[in-house]
Amino acid sequence: MKGLSSEQVLQEKQTTDSNAVASLTFTHRALSDVSCLAEFKKLERLDLTFNNLSSLEGLKPCVNLKWLSVKQNKLRSLKGIEGCVSLTVLNAGSNMIQSMDEVSNLVRLRALILNDNQITSICRLDKMKELNTIVLSKNPISKIGESLSKVKSITKLSLSNCKIQDIDSSLKSCTELKELRLAHNEIRTLPSELTRNTKIQNLDLGNNLIMRWSDLKILSSLVNLKNLNVAGNPVAEKDSLAKKIKKLVPGLQIFNAKPIDKAMKSVTVDADENLLVDARDNDNKKGQNVKEDKSIIPIKEDNEENTTITDSVSEKKPKRKSRGLKDEPVTEEEGIKKSKKIKFDEEKVHVDATEKNENRNKTRVDNDGNNNNDDIIVGKKKKKVKSKTRGSSAVQLLASDAQIGLGGESAWDR
Template sequence: MTQLSKEDILKNNNTHDPNSITALSLNHKALTSLSCLGDFKNLERLDLSFNSLTSLKGLESCFNLKWLSVQKNKLQNLKGIEALTNLTVLNAGTNKLKSIDEVKNLVKLRALILNDNEIASISGLDPLKDLNTLVLSRNPIRKMGNSLAKLKSIAKVSLSNCQLEAIDPSIKACTELEQLRLAHNDIKTIPAELAYNKKLQILDLGNNVISKWSDLEVLSSLHNLKNFNLLGNPIAEKVKLLKKIKKLVPDLQIFNAKRMDQLNRTQTDKKNGDAAFNAVDDSNLLKKKSKADGQTFMNSDAVPENTKYMDSEEHFGKIEVNKSRELAKGGDCVDATSNKFEKRNVDQMKKKHRMSEARQARGRELVAGLDDARNEMKQQKKRKEKHAEKEVEIQDADKGTEKISKRKARKADIDVIDDNETPFAELFIDDAQENMKSNEGKGKGDKVPGNIDSLSALVT
């Protein structure tokens, strides 16, 4: 394929002056060289993602760059960016980088995204005093060391899917830290030093090997914690975990990727369900006992052999008539004592039968009451869900945002932890595309400002 030339870029942007272009999107161009960019000295934003670059040499002349994406190339190092001292955002994710030494000169850098590389250690970050966001997920990093100790402005750190064995105590120096994502590692304990990170709002420790109750005690110091994940840890299997977390972090909103109000409803429903199950069991026992009592009456010696059923007082009366007829036919003389004994047996059977019917009636009333209670609970749940949905729509309207779908709203509420860096990468790409479009059709003398403020959602 023919390599992209300077002339092609000028033609595509409807201009003859390379200095009039401040933003370029050159993704998916099969680029292997950057020689075509030598004259674009006023570039502030450049998207080179999804190409075949093995080197960044050729970018030296683009010293005004503030925003650069070279993700999904074939880079083994970042040589060529040392002179880009105005960079505030660098995305070099999904390459073959083994180190990040070249970034130490980028003193204005605020967001550094290096996920899915081959970086084994963190170094060279000390000069980056303004660094706010660091993404190193899916790299073979075993130790954090004190690499973050001097990053006083760091607020978002993602080291998920690495090979970390511990959270270094030096993390306490990151007093501005708000998000810490360390899922899918080999972390065994939560250090007490984490208590110094008072501003922490999101803590993802899912799929590690944390097992001790004592590790959770530090959470009581994190008063701003809103989202906490422990799924996939041995401790997550403990029955009383939710109760413990609620006690330690009473203001927590999301736990193990579920809203706390949902977890509370589930817990309440489970309790009510267990109570209903036990009540139904009691009712079934009553029925069985009643049936057993009836069977006992049927097998009693006091009941004549020719009597096959007894379900009302009328049947008991028939028993007496039949017995009298049989006695008359046989010509037997029944004395007063015998008649009195038989009458007493019949009275006892009637009494037992009435008690059995009363127990069955109470059982039926209990089951009916439980059914009504279940239906009422379902109706209340539906009303609460409907009310919550209306509140989401009202809040969105007040903020002047576009109305989003319920599915996206739920995903935003749950805040799926570290979903391939969605909070970082998508913002990064979408912001670039928007600015690239705004640059189309600009002629000589028309410059698109490098609106770094639009990245505030990403880097602040």
């Protein structure tokens, strides 16, 4: 058992006045007793992450404490925390806590983070009029119930990796909700009451049991929705889902962790035409280039010569192209061989022409400033800039960090 002493605290802060200590950080110290902190009446911020604490009773006298992190300890209970009546941020994630009832009287609390524990039910949070963030992911919670019915100030709620089967009307009063994470649960449908949560911007429903398209139609009421995840649900296996979702929620930017445009179809840049084309049409595009590119030897006459189609005009012209074959009969076997040779020559010429175009694109402007490749080079640069501009807002959504009360940035636990 390793306890923290007042002398250690004063030495750490290089002072002899306990009232001068407002903030302390003692992480990774294997501490199991911090009862000496009761002497520090002005203490407002305390970080005890990664220690061996099994009780918070020693913090009960810390009535001025506003910010507390005791995550990654050995806590089985929050007893003692009820004395910290000034708390605005509490992070007790990654412990073995079985009940959260002790927090119900912390009326000033703004952020409550209790992920990775053994909590089975959410206590009533009616008295917390300023609570805006709740993280209860990775707890065996089966239902939300009426615990949030009077918490109208909440903007961020995470209940991922729980055992929730139904949302029901549990969120109807959370009209300020902007981020809702319910991934890895057993949810089969979305309630009609979700229409009241019109401010939701980020919604994670990944890896649930939603099967039907009709179960997602309620999302049309979420007019501010920017980021949606339904990957891992049976309904997500349908190829046309992204297009349907886009019509349902026109303002959506991120779908299943990808920009919505990329989720709808894969696109590539055609270097020859400097156009965005569907990846599925690449082969067709190349086939058209064979016919249209003047640098490729036309094969019309040879193809006609190897077929049974007769034409009075075409019979007169092929004499220049095939002098040794003009009067010789062609067997079926020879026709097949010639057809394969023509196809091989066509592909070889097309590849050579493509390589020449690429080599020309790499050259710099001539001395007289007249370079035929200027348009291609400029086109590529414009394309890069355009794609960055179009995807910037989507990238910001993917990279944004959630603000946790007054505790600064925090990575959302999924």
